[in-house]
Every structure is written in C-alpha cells, then in structure tokens.
Amino acid sequence: xxxxxxxxxxxxxxxxxxxxxxxxxxxxxxxxxxxxxxxxxxxxxxxxxxxxxxxxxxxxxxxxxxxxxxxxxxxxxxxxxxxxxxxxxxxxxxxxxxxxxxxxxxxxxxxxxxxxxxxxxxxxxxxxxxxxxxxxxxxxxxxxxxxxxxxxxxxxxxxxxxxxxxxxxxxxxxxxxxxxxxxxxxxxxxxxxxxxxxxxxxxxxxxxxxxxxxxxxxxxxxxxxxxxxxxxxxxxxxxxxxxxxxxxxxxxxxxxxxxxxxxxxxxxxxxxxxxxxxxxxxxxxxx
Numbered sequence: 001x002x003x004x005x006x007x008x009x010x011x012x013x014x015x016x017x018x019x020x021x022x023x024x025x026x027x028x029x030x031x032x033x034x035x036x037x038x039x040x041x042x043x044x045x046x047x048x049x050x051x052x053x054x055x056x057x058x059x060x061x062x063x064x065x066x067x068x069x070x071x072x073x074x075x076x077x078x079x080x081x082x083x084x085x086x087x088x089x090x091x092x093x094x095x096x097x098x099x100x101x102x103x104x105x106x107x108x109x110x111x112x113x114x115x116x117x118x119x120x121x122x123x124x125x126x127x128x129x130x131x132x133x134x135x136x137x138x139x140x141x142x143x144x145x146x147x148x149x150x151x152x153x154x155x156x157x158x159x160x161x162x163x164x165x166x167x168x169x170x171x172x173x174x175x176x177x178x179x180x181x182x183x184x185x186x187x188x189x190x191x192x193x194x195x196x197x198x199x200x201x202x203x204x205x206x207x208x209x210x211x212x213x214x215x216x217x218x219x220x221x222x223x224x225x226x227x228x229x230x231x232x233x234x235x236x237x238x239x240x241x242x243x244x245x246x247x248x249x250x251x252x253x254x255x256x257x258x259x260x261x262x263x264x265x266x267x268x269x270x271x272x273x274x275x276x277x278x279x280x281x282x283x284x285x286x287x
Contacts, residue, residue, distance in 0.1 A: 003219075007219040010212075011215075011220060013239065014209045014210075014212040014213035014216065015210070015213040016243060019087060020087070021206045021209065022079050023082050023248065024202045025083070025199060025202050028193050028195070028199065029193060030076050030083060032188055032195075033079050034072065035185065035188055036203040037075075037206050037210060038176075039181065040207025040211065041210065042174075042178065044207075049171070049174060052170065054171065057171075058163075058166075058167050058171045058175065063162055064171070066159050067156050067159035067160060067172065068175040068176050068180065070153075070156040070159065071176045076149075077145045077146070077149035078090070078149040080142070081093065084142050085142050086252070087244035088237065088241045088250065089131055092128070092240070092264075093128060093131075093146035093147060093149075095234065095236075095237065096124060096263070098154075098157075099121050099150075100153070100154025102117065103121070104154050117270055117273060120266045121270065122266070124264075124266030127262025127265070130256070130258060131260065237260060241260075
C-alpha cells in the first residue's frame with residue numbers, strides 16, 4: 001500500500017467521524033456548529049501559514065472570497081442534512097459534488113462533456129431519486145438542501161481549480177474560515193442555543209477531525225497522482241453506512257442501498273471515463 005493510498009484512507013476516516021460528531025450535535029443550529037469549526041480551522045490554518053512564511057491574503061481575492069462563500073453555505077446545508085436525515089443518505093447526496101464540478105466546468109472553463117458522461121450523470125441523479133422515493137425519512141425539502149450543498153461544493157471545487165494556479169494551498173484553505181466565521185456570527189446572533197456538557201467535546205472534535213481530514217487529503221494528492229487516490233474518497237459512503245448503524249441504529253431498505261450504489265456508480269464511471277479522455281488527449285498532443 002503506497003503512502004498516497006494510506007493518506008487518503010486516513011482522510012476519509014477522519015471526515016467520516018467528523019460527520020458523526022455533527023450528527024451528535026443535532027440539537028444545535030447548524031450555523032452554530034459551523035461557527036466553532038471555523039474558529040478552530042482559522043487558528044490552525046493561520047498557525048500553519050505563519051510557519052511556512054507566506055502571505056495569508058492571496059492574489060486573486062474575488063475568487064478566494066467566492067470559494068469561501070460557496071464553502072460556507074455548502075457546509076451549512078451539509079450540516080443541516082446530517083442533523084435531520086440518515087447519515088449515509090446525507091453523505092451520498094453530497095457525493096453529487098463532482099458531477100456539479102464537471103457541469104460547472106462546461107460554463108466556466110469551457111470544458112467539454114462527452115455524451116457518455118451525461119449518461120453517467122443521469123445514473124447518479126437516478127440513484128438520488130430512488131433513495132428519496134423509498135426512504136420516508138428523507139423529505140423533498142432536505143433532499144433539495146443536500147443537492148444545494150453538493151452544487152455549492154462544486155462551485156468551491158471549481159474555484160479551487162482556478163486558484164491552484166496562483167495561490168498557496170494553505171491560503172485557499174484559510175479563506176474558508178476567514179469568510180465563514182463572520183458569516184456564522186451574524187447567523188448565530190438570531191439563532192443561538194447554549195453549549196453544554198458533551199457539546200464542547202463534539203464541537204472540538206468536529207474542528208480537529210476536519211483539519212486532519214484536509215491535511216491527509218492534501219498529503220495524498222501530493223504523494224500520488226490524483227487519478228490513483230481520488231476514487232478512494234468514495235469509501236466514505238461505506239464508513240457512513242457502518243457508522244450510522246453503530247451510533248444511530250440506522251438501517252436501509254434494499255432499494256435504498258440500490259440508490260446509494262447508483263449514485264456511486266455514476267460518479268465512479270464518470271471519473272474513470274474522464275481519466276481515459278485525458279490520457280487520449282495527452283497521447284494525441286504528443287503524437
């Protein structure tokens with residue numbers, strides 16, 4: 001097992017347990033959880049930026065701010081679904097994000113989408129519809145919030161793709177809590193629930209596990225080619241199914257599991273097909 005694979009497995013593990021912590025905080029407003037996560041992330045990321053001695057402000061501030069806003073609202077919507085629907089269902093809907101990233105690439109980066117890729121997109125969306133249709137715990141309201149979260153994640157990923165050409169990775173990460181912290185403070189002025197007892201433990205773990213997940217994901221992408229480790233990210237859905245059973249006694253019908261498989265199948269096929277297209281284009285360019 002290569003270092004890159006080990007790092008990615010650790011990353012998905014930490015993110016999976018972060019989701020569990022958020023679900024244990026279902027009695028707190030989602031933006032309140034975002035507030036505490038943002039504080040921890042801001043402190044840790046700024047400390048790391050000072051250590052590597054780079055400017056935290058970046059060069060392309062409008063895109064950095066867009067990345068921060070999209071990430072903040074995506075996180076708010078993700079936490080809302082995590083707190084109100086089964087863990088595996090919320091995580092599965094969030095995995096639509098790569099599809100939205102590809103679709104946004106068509107309009108923003110003028111990238112082409114091959115006919116087969118549209119088929120793969122439809123497979124994933126069909127899976128979401130199956131899950132929503134057979135699982136009465138997932139209402140249309142929370143389904144739309146989950147899809148909205150995935151879409152905004154796609155906006156954030158597309159922004160990161162553009163920013164990676166000019167910005168230090170830590171600066172890109174830093175702008176997320178820099179934007180989400182004041183935004184969450186405003187929300188919390190109108191909707192605040194006192195934090196008590198074990199809440200502090202789950203809030204602290206949410207921030208720490210998120211930072212660990214981001215750190216090991218970055219290390220994975222540095223140690224290995226993207227195509228070799230990106231698919232391992234989808235092990236997170238297996239973690240979500242198991243952890244939902246262990247901590248929250250969540251079970252699904254056979255048809256709901258079929259929906260989960262369809263979502264992952266569509267995304268995995270799209271990634272595999274995209275990799276083949278890139279290899280074909282590279283071969284044609286060198287010929």
